[in-house]
Amino acid sequence: MPSDSIFPATLYGSSISYFTGKLENYFRIKGIPYQLQALTHPTQAKRITAKTGSSQMPALELADGRWMSDSTPIIQWFEDEYPATTVTPTDPLQRFFSLLLEDYADEWLWRPAMHYRWHYERGARFASTHLTEEILTELPLPKFMTRRWITRRQRNGYTLGDGITKDQVAGVEAIYLRTLDQLEAIFRERPFLLGDTPSLVDIGFSGPFFRHFGLDPVPAELMRQRAPAVTEWVARLWNTRLENCKGSLLQGIPDDWGPILDEIGGHYLPYLCANVEAVAAGQRRFDADIGGVQYRRARWSKYRVWCLQQLRGHFQALASSDQQAARVLLERHHCWEPLWRHKELPIDDTVCSQLPFQVDVKMIDVYD
Known part of the structure; x- marks a missing residue:
């Protein structure tokens, strides 16, 4: 995984969350630097809602200030941006x-x-x-x-x-x-x-x-x-x-x-x-x-x-x-x-x- 201004990403969610865990597995397998932070309510929830429109977990904040939502599109984006190590079959x-x-x-x-x-x-x-x-x-x-x-x-x-x-x-x-x-x-x-x-x-x-x-x-x-x-x-x-x-x-x-x-x-x-x-x-x-x-x-x-x-x-x-x-x-x-x-x-x-x-x-x- 190349050094990039978007890393490390901050993943806001819960350590027992369905889709937070899905993204963590993907990031670990792919070698994407990230840190998990609890999506606390109401403080973090209000901040994330202001940035994304919803406090749905997980939310992902890139180091360059951009915010991302929804595990499947997030994974597809990272697969496109960093294809050297991919989990997506080429067939x-x-x-x-x-x-x-x-x-x-x-x-x-x-x-x-x-x-x-x-x-x-x-x-x-x-x-x-x-x-x-x-x-x-x-x-x-x-x-x-x-x-x-x-x-x-x-x-x-x-x-x-x-x-x-x-x-x-x-x-x-x-x-x-x-x-x-x-x-x-x-x-x-x-x-x-x-x-x-x-x-x-x-x-x-x-x-x-x-x-x-x-x-x-x-x-x-x-x-x-x-x-x-x-x-x-x-x-x-x-x-x-x-x-x-x-x-x-x-x-x-x-x-x-x-x-x-x-x-x-x-x-x-x-x-x-x-x-x-x-x-x-x-x-x-x-x-x-x-x-x-x-x-x-x-x-x-x-x-x-x-x-x-x-x-x-x-x-x-x-x-x-x-x-x-x-x-x-x-x-x-x-x-x-x-x-x-x-x-x-x-x-x-x-x-x-x-x-x-x-x-x-x-x-x-x-x-x-």
Whole structure:
């Protein structure tokens, strides 16, 4: 990584945050100098809101004074600016499917990750205590009241308040258990998702696995018992530097990605379609039957409409021969139809059009 006026970057977030952890894994693997600073409320939150328009974590301040937001566009920017050591596959087909899996890990595995953290008392006690002592120290409340407040806030916004009532708990937890089994089969055969070295798709999966599933008491114990190779991968990724890697990526799309692609075709993309319909209709809450799980009064997300648009754009950027190969695989795993189900998307240009240097307004502020 060359010496540059933008380093070291300051990453404002939390040491138990989903997307803060994703960016930390990327920076460590890439060799990008950074320092983590707690996004304290209200002091740092007010400052970051003034700079970016939102106190969403993480926010990144470059040493030259520029501010950045949203982990995926931030990573894409650094990949373009510093391509000498890259996590992005050079093969166009691998790049497309890596971006698809990264988006899935970001936006769908978020649901079971938030559920395990805030649904169970053990998880809520751990997270609320940590956040109270890390980023909420300035609140003029006794600590026990702050813990109760943040637990209630998160449950109202991201578990119960996002369509996960007692009837959906088993279905949401099954997503995690299937994912453990899918990744365990991969990591028993090789150290990283696409071969001997980490790639973009490893970074994507590090979001839910490093700072949620691998850290929160309930899912972490499940991982240790059910998927020890996944547990080992979480630590290995954190301890890997690209400059020290001697291996290579596989050729093509691995067959053992198939079950993950089935999840994307059967769960994530249909959810994105239901969200598109809600945004188009102006419904901030919507019902959706996804993979046999009946979500009720889930929250709409304009950001996830943009995610779908980005996936389509990545496909359209492929050469015609690569598009044909990608379509065969997408159809095989039932991803093609939901990817293109809605001809027109209700895109709000104020949401994400200038990322990563102009903050989006994708959702209310959240403490992972």
